[in-house]
Amino acid sequence: MELTIFILRLAVYILAFPMYLLNFLGLWSWICKKWFPYFLVRFSVMYNEQMASKKRELFSNLQEFAGPSGKLSLLEVGCGTGTNFKFYPPGCRVTCIDPNPNFEKFLIKSIAENRHLQFERFVVAAGENMHQVADGSVDVVVCTLVLCSVENQEQILREVCRVLRPVSERVRNLSYMQKLVHTQEYLLSSVCNSTNWK
């Protein structure tokens, strides 16, 4: 038994060695950032098929949060390839934030496929520091499959509150909680539950 465990451990060490080496050389993070978008674009197709009805329901009332102009200003934090775009209402003004610049070319493709949206800009930044987005400048913040893997969830949520358009505190909390509960319930589920990863 001990010999089996030893051999299994050795196999794991050998398999993981290239990753440790690349990490030691400072290349692992670069490789992940480069290739993750290619993985995500494929994964998103399958995921969207499975979650289409839930996403439609989750995003169905977005237009209700539009400001006095009637135009909905939406910020997507950790936008990835723009997989949520097709669920946003027509005319919606979309700003995207993601710390991985390699998503840009995938975003451009998603924008071309979703002509019903008005794309504003892609900001390369982490959600913990979105200083490029002005205080109270967006009606809605969308964040799916992101919070489970970030460094500082509280800081991101503080930033989310900062950039959201100030309406009455009651409405702000309501809309925020509604989105959070829906997101947790429908999208994060157990796959993306931070407690499962620790």
Ligand SMILES: C[S@@+](CC[C@H](N)C(=O)[O-])C[C@H]1O[C@@H](n2cnc3c(N)ncnc32)[C@H](O)[C@@H]1O
């Ligand atoms: C699993 S993908 C989800 C992408 C997209 N939201 C979706 O639902 O398909 C996680 C995304 O979060 C981004 N991300 C990672 N850390 C982040 C952070 N600190 N702030 C904002 N986005 C982050 C990643 O670059 C990646 O695009």
